[in-house]
Amino acid sequence: MKKNPIEELADYILPIYEKYDSEDVEAPYWMFHNAGDEDDTFCYECGEKRREELLKSHPDEAEDLESLDGGFPIDSDSCCHCQTCGKTLAYELTDEGIEYELDHFEEYGISVPTPPDDAYHVVKMLRLDCYTKSCEEILDDPDIVQRISKLVVQTVEKIRKELT
Ligand SMILES: [Zn+2]
Secondary structure (H helix, E strand, C coil): CCEEEEHHHHHHHHHHHHHHHHHCCCCEEHHHHHHHHHCCCCHHHHHHHHHHHHHCCEEEEEEECCCEEECCCCEEEECEEECCCCEEEEEEECCCHHHHHHHHHHHHHHCCCCHHHHHHHHHHHCCCCCCCCCCHCCCCHHHHHHHHHHHHHHHHHHHHHHHH
């Protein structure tokens, strides 16, 4: 049976995503109640450093700064990186986030061969890692679904060229 474009894209991009996800992506951490007026998100190591700095500058908030909050993927309106070192942090995109990422990838295209961090953002944008292999059943905005289909078809053309 002939594969549809989204399955073809998934076959190519999911292995890149899975390797990156298991080796390089970290859980996000942040301060309890934005202690020390810090509302950014960090990898664990940078988060601990920041927490210790804040503990010195904001001793009155020591209770909230006893440990980091987080350690699980967050729902986000955009892709998520450590504020300090830029490492990709685990996230799931909101519907608004999908549109925001779609704007980005429509402008710049999806590179093939796909760099691992891009593969991660593309999989999250298309929600290829959950439910079914198609976001079309999840998203109910026909305009977004159409834009995604177009982007997927363009990318699959690049993948076919790359693989031949
Ligand atoms: Zn970091």
